[in-house]
Amino acid sequence: MTVLPTILSSRPLGTRDIHWLTAVFLLAAGPHLLRMPLWISALVAGIAGARLLQVRLRGGLPKKWLLALVAVAAAGGILLQYRTLFGRDAGVSLLVVMLALKLLETGTRRDGMLLGFLGCFLLVTNFLHSQTIPTALYMLICAWLLVATLIGMQYTGPWPGWRHPVKRAGILIAQALPLMAVLFLLFPRVQGPLWGLPQDAYAGLSGLSDNMSPGSLNNLILSDSVAFRAEFNDGRTPDPKDLYWRGPVLWDYDGRTWTAPRLVQNIEELPADGNIDYTVTLEPHNKRWLFALEFPGRKPPRSMATRDMQLLSFTPVRSRMRYEMTSSIGAAYGADDDQSVLSRSLRLPAGSNPRTAAFAEELRSRHGDDRSLVAAVLDMFRNENFVYTLSPPLLGEQPVDEFLFGTRRGFCEHYASAFTVLMRAAGIPARVVTGYLGGEINPVGGYILVRQADAHAWVEIWLEKTGWVRVDPTAAVSPARVERGIASALPRSDPLPMFVRGDFALLQRMRLTWDSVTYTWNQWVLGYTPERQRRFLSHLGFSEATWQTMSVMLLIFAGIAVLFGAALALRDLRQTRPDAAKAAYDRFCRKLARRGLPRGAAEGPQVFAGRAAQQRPDLAAAINDITTLYVSLRYAGKMHPESLQMLERRSRTFKA
Amino acid sequence: MSSQLNAVAEQINSIILGKSQQIRLAIACLLARGHLLIEDVPGVGKTTLAHAIATSLGLRFQRIQFTSDLLPADILGVSVYNRDSGGFEFHPGPVFTNVVLADEVNRATPRAQSALLEAMEENQVTIEGETRHLPMPFFVIATQNPSYQIGTFPLPESQLDRFLMRIELGYPDAQAERALLNGDNRRDMLLRLQPQLDPDGLARLQLEVQQVHASPALLDYLQALVNTTRRSPAFSHGLSPRASLALLQGARAWAYMDNRKHLLPEDVQAVLPAVVTHRLSPAGEPAGGSHGSLVAQLLQEVAIP
Known part of the structure; x- marks a missing residue:
């Protein structure tokens, strides 16, 4: 037992450390465990349980070859399961299993530290699946506990209670926050994620597709996930009956299924004279369509418009996308379409x-x-x-x-x-248009929220001299669908996502507030794109900030931070700077230490002098002289400059 | 150190054999105007030591044997109606003296204990609404049995704190014990002791102890020690400012006895176990226990700045 907490290099981990490590690992891997195939989750839980059991029974750690065997078998299983070891799902599974096995061979503090840092990496992989606020909060708590675990492993003395490391970790994380904010704001952004998400990361995204057959929309209607949000400039929201968000246009019919043509002629210019302006924040849906009110008057950046008034992004939308849009409601188009289109x-x-x-x-x-x-x-x-x-x-x-x-x-x-x-x-020339109808106005955030459940299909027909006009047969059958949304149009017995029917006012209100918070989070945190960064920096007075200027700013900031830290450290150093007598005495002590006579940190000058004189009787006189001088200068308050000079000279000329 | 103090130490050493370190500490405690607690099993010479100190310093000495039925009045004194004068007359208790030997202080009830402890703190006692000053110097040597013995009321932490030092005597080594067995009766020897000082002389020495110089470097070291006890999770709580003062005072007396007018880190180290052991407790245990190893660790690990 020691009085001061000290750091030893490779102390075996205590039971408590193992408990903490296992718990934090399970917490960090938790969201993955819920998503992974059952056998992997069970394997990981079993390994963690085995580690706890081993600690409890004070057994030995398993042999290395056994661990290697399990690792190879698990990797084989994952390969069979996913047909690959790479990509998001297989890679994460492999990581989780390997870390669980690492837990089984973690015996020393060094291993524990390694596992802790790998745990940080595991934590980050959760963002491959979800980037919402709850995920971020959960990750924050996990990171906090992880840091606390790492701190907890550093105690060698008595255990001060779990509050101590948790509090310390909280302070550390709080101290890291300004750094995080600065890096977030200034680190040069690239378009899209820094490294592309693996292909399979988009498999689960739902949305409209390029074909439609009876029953294909029903699945969408059952999803309350957000398709996009739109914010109207000046808060002017159009009538619900005008909220037709145009998506895929389906031309071809095989008697059962409607499909969009692979190739439609592009048009260079859209009539930019829209009568309503708004901004759309589109959730990733892994398809190219960009949704806009009928009929769009402008092309978003990096996208094109087709002759049938679809807006197509150059690449599938795989990250949240924000674009400004203008539309002319109630217009028609394409009066001069040629015979090939009409036929x-x-x-x-x-x-x-x-x-x-x-x-x-x-x-x-x-x-x-x-x-x-x-x-x-x-x-x-x-x-x-x-x-x-x-x-x-x-x-x-x-x-x-x-x-x-x-x-x-x-x-x-x-x-x-x-x-x-x-x-x-x-x-009469006619086409099916799919998209979304309506949406829910969020009074808290002042925007309109369109869910997958608002998916809709309508028709446009071509009339001579007028062009293409919209006809919605559903509106004839069920005007409520158009006027008041899907929930009021369907009989109550029909299954709908819970949130689509606003049955409880309070719940509704809470939900809208939460969605508005999410919207802000999407806008400012997840949607902090190069454009936003540039705009933010120009607010700060850096117009035309390139990644070079940003790097320079980052470096300048880092330089200032380092200088500030150095100044603080220097101040501390100066405060504890040994006075001149101490420096001379230390020099004398170093000389003796080189001759195998080190002074203990807690050894007083007289005790040391006695010991040294005993071991080196030949130096006794010099040692006593120097010690007497030092004591009179440092402890007796007799700061005569001559004695100081003498001490300095004696220690300089002292030869051990 | 003045020759008188040397003579005092020598004289006590001749009665309590082989305990020169503890005797030095006891004298240092007195010089630092602190009270002394001697803790050990019965029969190792606690009472004899107290008696010898008092006699050698030429101080008036009273002994109070603490028992479970001891009342505060038995310590402080009592007013008795005097028929001749027709008024109450105060009969001072044994506390009105220079050296009080409170023998086996933890055998008495907390009520009786606190009567003495108040006197220790204030150097005065209040009896029936009247405050009476105690003679100067006033010095309490309390002895106590280890608290695990039957029939004891352990002193609470706050009262332990009022003793500047606590020392343990321990068994004598074989050589000292042989000398003891061969020697005269201790009781007779005590009676033959000659005072080597008088109260005025002691007061002068105590004043001189106050003048011992404590340099900033020394205070740095002392504060480093105290701060370590406050920061370290090994102790349930750290040392109080009162303990810091006691440490400084004790170290001053020690330096003075070493014939120095300034403090060295060694002085602090010499008195530290006696001054702090009874004020500290390992995390999770009550104060006053024996945990010298932790204090020794403290001395070893805190570097001298």
Whole structure:
């Protein structure tokens, strides 16, 4: 037992350290364990349990060859599971298993430190899966405990209680915060993540796709994950009935599935005279579509516009993206579209849905005018017993026939699909447009929140001299869907994500506040892109900051920090600077130490002089002289400059 | 050191054999105007030491045997109605003297203990509303049995703190014990002791002890020691400022006895175990226990600046 906490190089770890290490490791790996295949999680938990059991029973650590065997077997299992050892999921699994095995061979403090630092790395990998505020908070707590564990391993004396290392770790982390903030703000940003996320990181992202068949949207409707948020300039939110967020445009129909053409002609310029301005913050969806209100008037950076008014990013959207947009609501476009476009918008597979085709011809014969034909069809949807429901019956070979003349229960995609087929059969060019409709206005954050559950499909038809105009057959069946959102349009029995129905006012309010906090977090922390950084720095007076200037700033900041720290250290040094007598005496002591007579740190001058004189009787006189001089200068308060000079001279000329 | 102090030390050494270090500490404690606690098993010469110190210094001496039925009045004194004068007359208790030997102080109840301890702190006693000053110098030598013995009331930490030093006598070594067995009866020897000082002489010496110079470097060292006890998780709590003062005073007396007018780190080291051991306790244990090794560790690990 010692009085002072001291650091020893390779002390064996105590039971408590093992407990802490195991607990912190499990905490850091926890989110991964919940995601990984069961056998890996079970293996890791088993290894951690084995380590705890071994500590409890005071058994020995397993043999190295056994650990190597388990490691190879686990790596093989992971290879079989994922078909690779790289990439996000396989790599993280491998890391977790290897760290768990490291726990089994951690015996000394050095191992413990290593495991602690590797634990920091493991902690960071959690951000490959999620970058939300709760994740960040959880990681912060884990990092805190990890630092506390590392500190806890440094005590050699009696254990001062868990509060001591936790408090100290808290202080350390708090001291690191300013540094973190500066690095966050000034470290040169690159477009996208610094290193690309592994490909499989985007596998789970949901969103609209380039095709649509009966039932394909239903999965989306059940997801309450956020598609994007939009903030309208001047707080001018358009009418709910105008909130059609345009996404993939589906041209081709094979009798069952609608698909977007692989290639659509690009257009160079969009009419920039939108009547509403807003900013969209798009969540990553691993596809190229950028959503905008119909019809977009501007191209976001690094994207293109197609002839059918889709906005496509050059690369799939894999990180949160923010773009400013302007739209002209209520406009039409493409009045001068050529015959090739129109004929493609009239194509129907031969022999499919014959009853629909016949019905269309009958309509055509009754209505010469396109507009009145459209109105007649919408009237039919409105007045006959069509039902809007999320759980329609399954449809067979001729889905539109069965739907129009049989089941008459369907979801937006059924109506859009049936309406388009009818139009094409009646000779009116028509296309299915998918996207989102509406969204929830968040009064706390002043923006509109669009979820996957707001996914929608509608139709646009081409009228001569007017161009493409939007027709939403769903609106005819269920006006509430358009006016008040999906939740009010569906029967209560239909399953919907919990948050989509705003049943409890308080819950609703809390949820909106939380979403607004998340939005801010996305804007300012996750969305701190090179552009934002540049803008921030120009606020500080550094216009046109390149990564070079930023690096220079960072270096200057680091230099200032180092100088500041050095100044503090120097001040401490000066305060404890031994006076001149002490310096001379230390010199004398060093000479003796070189001759195998070191003075103990706590050895008083007289005791040392006695000991030294005993061992070196030949030097006794010199030792006593120097000691007497030193004592009179340093302890007797007799600071005569002559005695100091004499002491300095004697210690300089002293020869051991 | 004055020749008188030498003579005092020598005389006591001739009665308590083989304990010169403890005797030096006891005299240093007196010179530093502190009270002394001697702790050990019965029969190692605690009472004899106290008696010898008092006689050698030429001080009046009273002994109070502490028992479980001892009352404060037995220590302080009592007012008795005098029929002749028709008023109350104060009969001073044994505490009104120069040296009080409080024998086996931890056998008495806390109530009786505190009567004595108040006198120690204030150098005065208050009896029936009247404050009476104690003679100068006033010096308490308390002896105490190790608290694990049956029928003891251990002194609380706050009261232990009032003793400047605590020493243990320990068994004599074989040589000293043989001399003791061969020698005269200790009781007779005590009676033959000659005073080597008088109260005025002692007061003068005590004043001179105050003049011993403590350099900033020395105070740095002393503070480093004290701060270590406050910072180290090994101790349940650190040394109080009162303990720092006691350490300085004790070290001064020690230096004075070494014929020096200035303090050396060695002086602090010499008195430190006696001054601090009873004021410190290892983390998780009550104060007053025996944990010399921890204090020795403290001396070893704190570097002299």
